[in-house]
Amino acid sequence: MLTKKIRIIPDGKDNIYDTHKCRLLRVYNLTEMDKLFLFRFEDPEIAQKWNFKPGQFVEVSMPGFGEVPISICSSAMRIGFFELCIRKAGRVTTKIHELLPGTLVGIRGPYGNGFPMEKFWDKDLLLVAAGLGMAPLRSVFLYALDNRWRFGNITIINSAKYCKELLFDKELEALRDIAEAENIKIIQTVTRDSQCTGLKGRAHEHLDKVNVNPENCGVALCGPPRMYKSMFEELVKLNFDPRNIFVTLERRMKCGVGKCGHCNLGNSTSWKYACKDGPVFDYYDIISTPGMLE
Amino acid sequence: MRYVKLNKEKIFDFIEGLKAWGKLFAPKKISDKSVDFCPVIDVNEVVFDYHRTLMPPKKYFYHTKERLFTYDKDEVEMYEAFEDKGPIVLFGVHACDIVGLRIMDSIFIDDEPDPYYQRRRENGIIIGISCLPDEYCFCNVRRAEFVDKGFDLFLSEVPDGYVIRVGSVKGHKIVDQNPNLFEKVTDIDTEELVKFDKKKKSLFTVQGNWDSLRYNIELNESVALWERESEKCLGCGNCTITCPTCRCYDVKDYPNLDGVTGSRVRIWDSCQFRTHGLVAGDHNFRDTKLSRFRNRYMCKNAYCEQVTTAYCVGCGRCTNYCPADINYKKNLMEIQGDL
Numbered sequence A: 001m002l003t004k005k006i007r008i009i010p011d012g013k014d015n016i017y018d019t020h021k022c023r024l025l026r027v028y029n030l031t032e033m034d035k036l037f038l039f040r041f042e043d044p045e046i047a048q049k050w051n052f053k054p055g056q057f058v059e060v061s062m063p064g065f066g067e068v069p070i071s072i073c074s075s076a077m078r079i080g081f082f083e084l085c086i087r088k089a090g091r092v093t094t095k096i097h098e099l100l101p102g103t104l105v106g107i108r109g110p111y112g113n114g115f116p117m118e119k120f121w122d123k124d125l126l127l128v129a130a131g132l133g134m135a136p137l138r139s140v141f142l143y144a145l146d147n148r149w150r151f152g153n154i155t156i157i158n159s160a161k162y163c164k165e166l167l168f169d170k171e172l173e174a175l176r177d178i179a180e181a182e183n184i185k186i187i188q189t190v191t192r193d194s195q196c197t198g199l200k201g202r203a204h205e206h207l208d209k210v211n212v213n214p215e216n217c218g219v220a221l222c223g224p225p226r227m228y229k230s231m232f233e234e235l236v237k238l239n240f241d242p243r244n245i246f247v248t249l250e251r252r253m254k255c256g257v258g259k260c261g262h263c264n265l266g267n268s269t270s271w272k273y274a275c276k277d278g279p280v281f282d283y284y285d286i287i288s289t290p291g292m293l294e
Numbered sequence B: 001m002r003y004v005k006l007n008k009e010k011i012f013d014f015i016e017g018l019k020a021w022g023k024l025f026a027p028k029k030i031s032d033k034s035v036d037f038c039p040v041i042d043v044n045e046v047v048f049d050y051h052r053t054l055m056p057p058k059k060y061f062y063h064t065k066e067r068l069f070t071y072d073k074d075e076v077e078m079y080e081a082f083e084d085k086g087p088i089v090l091f092g093v094h095a096c097d098i099v100g101l102r103i104m105d106s107i108f109i110d111d112e113p114d115p116y117y118q119r120r121r122e123n124g125i126i127i128g129i130s131c132l133p134d135e136y137c138f139c140n141v142r143r144a145e146f147v148d149k150g151f152d153l154f155l156s157e158v159p160d161g162y163v164i165r166v167g168s169v170k171g172h173k174i175v176d177q178n179p180n181l182f183e184k185v186t187d188i189d190t191e192e193l194v195k196f197d198k199k200k201k202s203l204f205t206v207q208g209n210w211d212s213l214r215y216n217i218e219l220n221e222s223v224a225l226w227e228r229e230s231e232k233c234l235g236c237g238n239c240t241i242t243c244p245t246c247r248c249y250d251v252k253d254y255p256n257l258d259g260v261t262g263s264r265v266r267i268w269d270s271c272q273f274r275t276h277g278l279v280a281g282d283h284n285f286r287d288t289k290l291s292r293f294r295n296r297y298m299c300k301n302a303y304c305e306q307v308t309t310a311y312c313v314g315c316g317r318c319t320n321y322c323p324a325d326i327n328y329k330k331n332l333m334e335i336q337g338d339l
Helices: A044-049 A091-097 A131-146 A169-173 A203-209 A225-237 A283-288 B008-021 B095-108 B115-122 B169-177 B187-203 B213-219 B224-232 B289-301 B328-336
Strands: A020-029 A034-041 A057-062 A066-071 A081-087 A104-111 A124-130 A154-160 A184-190 A217-222 A245-248 A264-266 A271-273 A280-282 B002-007 B023-029 B035-039 B065-072 B077-080 B088-093 B124-129 B153-158 B161-166 B249-255 B261-268
Touching (some): A034 A104, A057 A081, A057 A091, A066 A091, A066 A131, A066 B249, A081 A131, A124 A225, A131 A217, A154 A169, A154 A203, A184 A203, A203 A225, A217 A225, A245 A283, A280 A283, B002 B169, B008 B023, B008 B088, B008 B124, B008 B161, B088 B095, B095 B115, B115 B124, B153 B169, B161 B169, B161 B187, B213 B328, B224 B328, B289 B328
Parallel strands (some): A124 A154, A124 A217, A154 A184, A217 A245, B088 B124, B124 B153
Antiparallel strands (some): A020 A104, A034 A081, A057 A104, A245 A280, A264 A271, B002 B161, B023 B035, B065 B261, B249 B261
16 A cells, blocks of 8 residues: 655655654663753764754654644754753653654654844853743753854853752753853852752742853743743843843644644744744744744 | 747646646535536537636645654654655636735745645646636736736636636746647737636725735724624634635644554644644643634734735635635725725
8 A cells, every 4th residue: 555655746856745854772771750861863864965954843753643843952063963852741751651662753854043143152051940931941952062262251051840850950050060160150049949958949040150251142031931031030130141141932833844833823024934043033033923932 | 937828728728638637626516505626538528607616726726634753653754655646737716816826835935835735836726717707706906816927827807718827837838738739829819818807896885905905903902893703703713724825734643553654644724723822831822712813813914924915815715715704805994994
């Protein structure tokens, strides 16, 4: 019944909805709900040419269950491999959580614009994550570590509701030994956990502890819209340049290429697909495009 | 542009001749009130003077439900599925719908082409026809009452026949294949065309243009209109299904009974459905009916400036087919201050 691969348009490009096979190599448990998955491309040709920018996402395809858009959370320097941090939240992600190393999944992408890392060069770097927001920002952080000489001081604020929900907290803790020598400041905070021994409070409440110079600092934020609103307010107050503030948005991106319409938002002068024009937007995109922070 | 004249008595011969170019679809009466594009066997059933078809022509290029791939779960392999039904000819498409198709092209072909849509468009012949507006039409203020591209042939009515504009190479070939059907356009025909245009213009219930509507509609964020109108809305999605430029879709995997193989299918979605803005963790970016209702007005009127001034071409379908009698046109007139 199944036919061999055919091209709908014989002399055309590849079908934009087609997937590449990737093998799941390892699964790490991060929290009760989140796991980290390491994938490698099966086709060596694709493995060698496939690359991505921090902040971009892929569509993970589980034939029979569907596709989900997931941010890439690994370093862009490792050719042919990538990691995804996936929360068990819906039908497809639940299925992905059941996967064992060795199984294959389909991958499309990478999609989206990603963080403008070149724009951050020669600047300090402030990364602020809330909840799952650490997933895409880990990619940014690893990029900065891989290209350490290109950046000034780095502060990373990682926040979550509860201690056990902090993503990559151990990985960040492990950096503490070299943090001072490398001019990296790590701030991990929880908002609702009274049992926790570390810092308390929301991310913006810890902006007084950063080691970056507001006037020359790239800012990358990832978290729920509520966090963006409070961060914007605080950052502008502290003299951070709005042109250097970037956030990444979550939408139900079915296609990833600006066709299916689910992530369409905007108004007359600023009309965007979160999947194609984003998911990373700067401060002025956000304030001129209604619906982004709703 | 090349012009030829087709006399009225030869119109059915002309339509019959179109069958040689592909499967023929044309407007036919499907009920007392409705006309829709249907496959044509008997050319005498073709309706020429209709206001709008129930469904826009987009359905021939972007199917309501379409298999994109078949898959094999064990192999994790996707196999392209494309049912090539060969070329089709759409006869009797109005100008607004042709603009609608061009807007669809701007999304599905420009930038990254959607191969399914692109292949069908390449296989489609569009024969346009001139029309007169009814009370729901406002294509004039949308700058969609006239098209200069996007068709292979366009028939403009004159009392004793049609003046045909040839818009593509395929169009030339169709004309050249049956030279005895056509005659030269005379000065009288040209006069009649201008007369027809004048009459058409006078029949619209709203005049001018709505280029500034995009700004007025977004400034009107808090007006009572949104509450008043969205309260009536049933959230059925009729407006988006019948819209010539609505294109949201959902993708679903349908397993076969063997549990291993199946199909990846795309189905038209609607922003009027609650699930449209739903993301993981049950967060909904458009949680209220008002926000969904307003989203459609914003999408249709404030976005897009590539083909015309808006995604809305003023065909009047969403007003005509709304079961709750929400008058889209009137609402826009209210926002624009044209009431």
